[in-house]
Amino acid sequence: xxxxxxxxxxxxxxxxxxxxxxxxxxxxxxxxxxxxxxxxxxxxxxxxxxxxxxxxxxxxxxxxxxxxxxxxxxxxxxxxxxxxxxxxxxxxxxxxxxxxxxxxxxxxxxxxxxxxxxxxxxxxxxxxxxxxxxxxxxxxxxxxxxxxxxxxxxxxxxxxxxxxxxxxxxxxxxxxxxxxxxxxxxxxxxxxxxxxxxxxxxxxxxxxxxxxxxxxxxxxxxxxxxxxxxxxxxxxxxxxxxxxxxxxxxxxxxxxxxxxxxxxxxxxxxxxxxxxxxx
Numbered sequence: 001x002x003x004x005x006x007x008x009x010x011x012x013x014x015x016x017x018x019x020x021x022x023x024x025x026x027x028x029x030x031x032x033x034x035x036x037x038x039x040x041x042x043x044x045x046x047x048x049x050x051x052x053x054x055x056x057x058x059x060x061x062x063x064x065x066x067x068x069x070x071x072x073x074x075x076x077x078x079x080x081x082x083x084x085x086x087x088x089x090x091x092x093x094x095x096x097x098x099x100x101x102x103x104x105x106x107x108x109x110x111x112x113x114x115x116x117x118x119x120x121x122x123x124x125x126x127x128x129x130x131x132x133x134x135x136x137x138x139x140x141x142x143x144x145x146x147x148x149x150x151x152x153x154x155x156x157x158x159x160x161x162x163x164x165x166x167x168x169x170x171x172x173x174x175x176x177x178x179x180x181x182x183x184x185x186x187x188x189x190x191x192x193x194x195x196x197x198x199x200x201x202x203x204x205x206x207x208x209x210x211x212x213x214x215x216x217x218x219x220x221x222x223x224x225x226x227x228x229x230x231x232x233x234x235x236x237x238x239x240x241x242x243x244x245x246x247x248x249x250x251x252x253x254x255x256x257x258x259x260x261x262x263x264x265x266x267x268x269x270x271x272x273x274x275x276x277x278x279x
Contacts, residue, residue: 054087061091072096075155077104086112089119098126128179129165138186147194153180154207177228195246202247206233
């Protein structure tokens with residue numbers, strides 16, 4: 001085992017404990033043990049660990065053009081979303097990138113097609129903090145007549161100042177939860193219909209984080225705003241099972257990644273974490 005990585009994992013576990021203590025929540029020994037194993041990269045029951053890449057997970061997956069899957073990935077112009085789009089496109093999945101900044105989306109499309117010339121990528125405009133924009137995206141997507149097998153709700157925003165959406169909701173909450181909730185609800189029938197017609201299980205993924213447990217219940221902040229996405233996933237999963245729909249709903253913790261949110265929110269804890277975690 002690489003002692004350098006073990007050392008870095010130890011440092012991160014220590015820093016995470018400090019963060020939790022500062023937020024008035026003392027981490028248990030069991031939680032610290034799990035965190036340490038996770039950071040070192042020990043494989044879990046699935047056979048994958050925190051060091052496993054998207055390419056490794058999907059290396060045995062490929063889809064012929066005759067049975068091509070279609071995936072919508074929000075927040076695909078940077079970070080986790082862009083990497084997800086790149087790897088799925090490489091495996092033959094048709095990618096739809098909803099984006100507020102179509103120029104950034106075009107750059108991602110160009111980079112993906114440079115690596116995978118046959119990749120089919122569609123760019124559509126959306127602003128997740130605007131209900132009317134989400135409705136326009138939904139109408140535009142349906143007009144394409146495409147199936148929908150995968151929806152990955154990955155986009156996120158952290159507004160450090162008090163801002164409101166055009167619908168008068170706090171901007172971070174509107175973008176991270178309300179926008180994805182509405183988008184999922186509007187696309188759900190299309191996903192159920194696609195699963196029924198193709199026999200291929202649909203999959204909805206809410207990208208969230210375990211940091212929602214880092215704060216007290218009465219201390220509302222960005223971490224707490226992650227909880228609605230988890231509760232949404234649990235409730236929608238229950239409803240889908242009740243209607244015998246061939247669509248699964250999951251909430252996932254994506255590991256420790258320096259995304260646009262951590263880039264825009266620099267502080268003591270985030271500033272200390274990532275230099276130690278450049279594995």
